[in-house]
Amino acid sequence: MASVSGLGVDGLVSGLDTTSLINSLMTAEAEPQTQLKTQVTNTQTTITALQGLNTQIASLTTLATTSKSSTSLSLFTTTSSSANATATAGTNATAGTFDVVVNQVAQAKVGVSAAMSTWPASGSGSTTPAVTIVKADGTKVDVTPSSNSIDAIVTAINASSTAGVKALKVAAGTDSSGTAQYRIQLQSTTTGAQSDFQIYSGTSSDVDAGTATNILTATGAAVIKPAQDAQVTLYAGTAAEQKISSSTNTFSDLLPGVNLTVNKASTDSITVGVAQDTAGATAVASGLVSALNGVFALISTKSAVVNSTDSSGNKVVSGGPFTGDSTVRGANDALVSAASMPINGHSPSEIGISINKDGTLDFDQDKFQTALASDPAGTQSMLSALASRVADAGTQISDKYSGQLTGVITGQQSMVDTMNDQISQWDIRLAARRTALEAQYSNLEVQLSQLNSQSSSLTSGLASVPAVYTGA
Known part of the structure; x- marks a missing residue:
């Protein structure tokens, strides 16, 4: 229990249960805050429900936007x-x-060099390693390896972003002196005749001069697969x-x-x-109807009024988060109208989409497929118009910037923020009030203790006064 100057508040002198008394007083004092907290909880429940509805209508809008395409049934x-x-x-x-x-x-071109231990010198006799790749259109790509080793050649070719060729080092045994031999397998990175290439030892200038060595036409080399369309x-x-x-x-x-x-x-x-694809086209229309009915079902469920009894047996009538919400009701009406009103003098029921007495939609698959078979253009036109109306209505309701539900959610959230600020202010006020009450009751105990002490002194003093003899 809270205390003042280290002394307990509970009535050591008075015998009062001051802790319970203060708690009861604080409960009464906190009633306005308690009501605010209840209001925050209820409002947050409504916000959560509205956000769920807003998300579902946004998904419906996306689906309707796709369905309104003039080719949505052309599957x-x-x-x-x-x-x-x-x-x-x-x-x-x-x-x-x-x-x-x-x-x-x-297919891509695949070629393989003759067996070699190092990259051969160019026909011009240069000792500087150089590689030139000539593409099918005559474009030349110079590749400069760090050395004439097979690994350096392969690395340089694979590092080129413009060569259009990838290289692979393949073991080819040893020569007569026991030196390890390798082939370089080369493959174009794309297919088709335009992926053809030649690879030379030498620079592009050597190629132009006719002094470069064509690696794929040398003795022992081969084209494994030609480039072809x-x-x-x-x-x-x-x-x-x-x-x-x-x-x-x-x-x-x-x-x-x-x-x-x-x-x-x-x-x-x-x-x-x-x-x-009749089944695919049917799925487009039935999917739109199902999405609409999903929205209607959510609104109906969360607008339902429930009759129950409390712990005392009294009847209690409670509504859902959407009960009496004019914005939600307006959203429902807008979507029902968009999906059921005539289109150019024709009812959507002509293509199998009709409204039930409870405000939900019904989809007749056989009727839709019959309409699609007999008049595909007219069926497409009617579905596109219906989906366009649904998309427009959905946008007005759920647009993340200007949607009607979005505005309500924003307003409700602002209200919650304001109430939470008020609750925080009440926390400060109530803490100060509890401190004051504890001090007040603690002081009361001190004063009672002092009075008791004075009473004991008086009683003791009176007891020591001699009795007055009055005679007999």
Whole structure:
């Protein structure tokens, strides 16, 4: 228990339980602060609920923004009659089939030098080690190694950011004198005919002068794989036969919106099919409806009024954090209207999106797919318009700068901050009040002790006074 000058407050003289008495007085004194704390807790609960709703509506807005694209339903699947070729289709593809023959696949050039113990001197007789790589377009890249050792050559080539070639040191046994021999394997870093290269011992000037040594054409050297483009043939065996090349194994926009990737050459014709992805398109529409219903369910759950009884058996009616919140109600109404109002005189129910009596949405998959099959452009237009309205409504509600819910959350948080400041001020005030009460009751005990002492002195003094004889 708190004390003054080291003396306990509890009534040593008075017999009073001053600790409990002071605590009771402080409880009464702290009632305004207690109410503030309760208000902070309730407001924070509301803020948390509003933040959850705001996040969910923001996610809905993002989804609606994607769904409102004029090509959101233009989804396609592809098939191939052979694993040697696969296809992907974009939103600008057209359903249909085509045949293709894979003549060859793209590959990087791989060459290997003759066995050597050190990098050979250039044809000009220079003893300074030099490497020149000549690309397919004639571009020359000079590489300057630190020495003519195989390791130095490999390191210098691999360190070049413009050579377009990587080198590898490969053991090749020993020569007749027992000296270790190595080959340098060289590979272009890209595929296709344009990745072709030659490598010389000598500078670019030596190459121009014809005095440099071509490492890949020297005796004992070899080109393991030539640089080549991938090539396919359309309409093979007909008068319309057409060969198409690609520096990689992927042919971009071989047909509008269709990319073909090949991985093995074959003389067999491969049939590639492109079909509308009805399931994928349906998922776009149903996903939007599900996201809307998720928002509506959250609002409904946290707006529900609950009837219960307290510990005394009295009926208690309590609302959720959204009960009576006009901003939340307005957000719900805005999203319902955006998803259910007519579009150019047509109801969204025509594409399978309808509103129920409880304010939620229903999605009829069969009806949507029927509408998509019979009028793909009209179905896309209606879904895009609906999604656009939802996205606009969601932005007005949840925009992180100007959204209606964002503003409410900011205001509520400011209120909490203010109340927390007031609670802190009450802490100071109550601490001072407790100190004053403890001092007051401690002084009371001291005064009672003094009075008791005086009383004892008087009693003792009176006891020592002789009795007065009055006679008999």
